[in-house]
Amino acid sequence: MSPERQVTEYIVHQFQPGVTADELDADYDLLANGIIDSLGLLRLVDWLDRTFDIAVGEADLAPSDFRTVGTICKFIKERSR
Amino acid sequence: MTARSLAECIQEHAVRDPSAPALAWRERYISYGELTAMARTEAAAYADSAVFVRAEKAPRTIARILGCLLRRRAALLAPDDQSAPALGDLVTELAAPETAGIAFMLTTSGSTGKPKVVPLPAAAVDRFTDWAIATFQIGPQTSVLNYAPLNFDLCLLDVWATLKAGGCVVLVDPQHATQPEYVARLINTHRVDVVQSVPMLYTLLNDAGCHGNSSVRHVMFTGDVMPGRVLTALPRMFDNARFYNIYGCTETNDSFMYELDGTESGPVPIGSPLPGVLALIADDHGDLTSGASHGELWVSTPFQANGYLRGGERDDRFVRHDGRIFFRSGDRVTRRADGIFALDGRIDFQVKVRGVRVNPQEIEAVMAAHPAVAEVAVVAVPDDLAGHRLLATVRRYSGAELTGLSLREHCAMRLSRPAIPSVVVVADEPLPRTATGKIDRQLLISRGRSES
Structure with a gap:
């Protein structure tokens, strides 16, 4: 499964049950539309950390990196070890 | 002084x-x-x-x-x-x-x-x-x-x-x-x-x-x-x-x-x-x-x-x-x-979400104004960290293409961020009702509790 599909399925499953992964576009704004709030962001980062082996230091955690599935995938690509 | x-x-x-x-x-x-x-x-x-x-x-x-x-x-x-x-x-x-x-x-x-x-x-x-x-x-x-x-x-x-x-x-x-x-x-x-x-x-x-x-x-x-x-x-x-x-x-x-x-x-x-x-x-x-x-x-x-x-x-x-x-x-x-x-407690229906006071009834009214929404209930589910989380359950008109995602965009234009429900469930089934025909909010709250 591609990272994009993994991320989409995780977000749908965790934050928006009832929606299928196919419905969530890669550029849908997860923050402005209230899918991921500040507490949800922590859960997401923790999951990224475990799933993709990314070390996310707290100092470089910017919400804009997690605005859409697309930006999250870009973040994974840049940070993968 | x-x-x-x-x-x-x-x-x-x-x-x-x-x-x-x-x-x-x-x-x-x-x-x-x-x-x-x-x-x-x-x-x-x-x-x-x-x-x-x-x-x-x-x-x-x-x-x-x-x-x-x-x-x-x-x-x-x-x-x-x-x-x-x-x-x-x-x-x-x-x-x-x-x-x-x-x-x-x-x-x-x-x-x-x-x-x-x-x-x-x-x-x-x-x-x-x-x-x-x-x-x-x-x-x-x-x-x-x-x-x-x-x-x-x-x-x-x-x-x-x-x-x-x-x-x-x-x-x-x-x-x-x-x-x-x-x-x-x-x-x-x-x-x-x-x-x-x-x-x-x-x-x-x-x-x-x-x-x-x-x-x-x-x-x-x-x-x-x-x-x-x-x-x-x-x-x-x-x-x-x-x-x-x-x-x-x-x-x-x-x-x-x-x-x-x-x-x-x-x-x-x-x-x-x-x-x-x-x-x-x-x-x-x-x-x-x-x-x-x-x-x-x-x-x-x-x-x-x-x-x-x-x-x-x-x-x-x-x-x-x-x-x-x-x-x-x-x-x-x-x-x-x-x-x-x-x-x-409150004399009305207001609850706090992450320290911000919101009124589920007002949020219902905003969601109900969407043309594809047939009925909607917003309930507040107690949450240890946030105080409450909002759960919206929606029935769309048959044939409507409404999804939880598009309904969220409708909300984001009209509601402050904490008032956007954390869960929006859109379905074709009618909302659960009590014996007297009212929306069964207690059932919706207990559904919300078991999901968290």
């Missing part, structure tokens, strides 16, 4: 000790000299009698507000989200007499796109900040943590009382506000003396085992019920502090306070009225009482607004009684025989 002017006191600090730290933000300090210089630069551009300030957490925001105070403009503090543009339009419409003598205009966290605006007179803010400075011994050597967003009434204490006293405001970066280790490090690096927050911060700190924090002398919690396990852990979390439950509304500012004596394990009372505060209870017959009783709390404080901006005749929350203006809080309280007040 007349209260000292907030703006004049801050200017005096800037003259007397311009290099003293006013704000701690990220890795640097902003001195009183720098802050007042920034404020004067911002203020040079103010044309209207009111200034729209989007409450992004940053020194510049505080400088913009200070600029308003210095030039006697009313600062309309708007939440830092998409619901703000409607407020920007309001500022240009305001005529000078409407904002005369007003320092801050806060918005009630009403969930719909048109929040009520609460104009706080400069004199009321002067009195409040004097009270806070005296009560929590805030002075030039004091550091106070600011956890709340800059448009919250909590900032009148964290930010504005501190600056009035010549102290240093330690600003929590909202990007890291849910990382307890970051907040604990801020507290210890800056030797923070005073911490005020909704219970969520203390829950986060406790669950992460961030204990000690010995520099802190005063810890205040407000805005929501403190979970019992966090309450009993407070003395370990702050091993050198006194603890207070503070009660207030945006409209009246802080009205009651209760200092913990260490024996509390269950719900903490809101305590006694602050000096100068009058409290009445309207019982179920509508009679106002002053003995031991239950009912809706009415308060009149030296720190309050006298009505909503453009509230007009529909403004039935502010009532004149015995020559003073009282605010009908909407909270149910019990006054015990010893005079101590306890909070029992």
Whole structure:
């Protein structure tokens, strides 16, 4: 499964049950539309950390990196070890 | 005794000790000299009698507000989200007499796109900040943590009382506000003396085992019920502090306070009225009482607004009684025989989500206005960390292409961020009903509980 599909399925499953992964576009704004709030962001980062082996230091955690599935995938690509 | 002017006191600090730290933000300090210089630069551009300030957490925001105070403009503090543009339009419409003598205009966290605006007179803010400075011994050597967003009434204490006293405001970066280790490090690096927050911060700190924090002398919690396990852990979390439950509304500012004596394990009372505060209870017959009783709390404080901006005749929350203006809080309280007040809940359907008051009925109305929505119920599911989470269950018209995602976009244009339900379930099935044909909200709440 591609990272994009993994991320989409995780977000749908965790934050928006009832929606299928196919419905969530890669550029849908997860923050402005209230899918991921500040507490949800922590859960997401923790999951990224475990799933993709990314070390996310707290100092470089910017919400804009997690605005859409697309930006999250870009973040994974840049940070993968 | 007349209260000292907030703006004049801050200017005096800037003259007397311009290099003293006013704000701690990220890795640097902003001195009183720098802050007042920034404020004067911002203020040079103010044309209207009111200034729209989007409450992004940053020194510049505080400088913009200070600029308003210095030039006697009313600062309309708007939440830092998409619901703000409607407020920007309001500022240009305001005529000078409407904002005369007003320092801050806060918005009630009403969930719909048109929040009520609460104009706080400069004199009321002067009195409040004097009270806070005296009560929590805030002075030039004091550091106070600011956890709340800059448009919250909590900032009148964290930010504005501190600056009035010549102290240093330690600003929590909202990007890291849910990382307890970051907040604990801020507290210890800056030797923070005073911490005020909704219970969520203390829950986060406790669950992460961030204990000690010995520099802190005063810890205040407000805005929501403190979970019992966090309450009993407070003395370990702050091993050198006194603890207070503070009660207030945006409209009246802080009205009651209760200092913990260490024996509390269950719900903490809101305590006694602050000096100068009058409290009445309207019982179920509508009679106002002053003995031991239950009912809706009415308060009149030296720190309050006298009505909503453009509230007009529909403004039935502010009532004149015995020559003073009282605010009908909407909270149910019990006054015990010893005079101590306890909070029992709301008289309406309002709940708090991450410290912000929202009304599920208003959110339902916004969602129901979407043309593809056949029926909708929004319920508040209790949540340990957030206070409540909102769960929206929707039936769409058959054949409609509505999804939870598109309905969220509809909400985001019309609701403040905390009012957007955390879960939106869209289905073709009718909503569950009780035997009497009403939507079965209890069933929806228990569904929401089992999912978390």
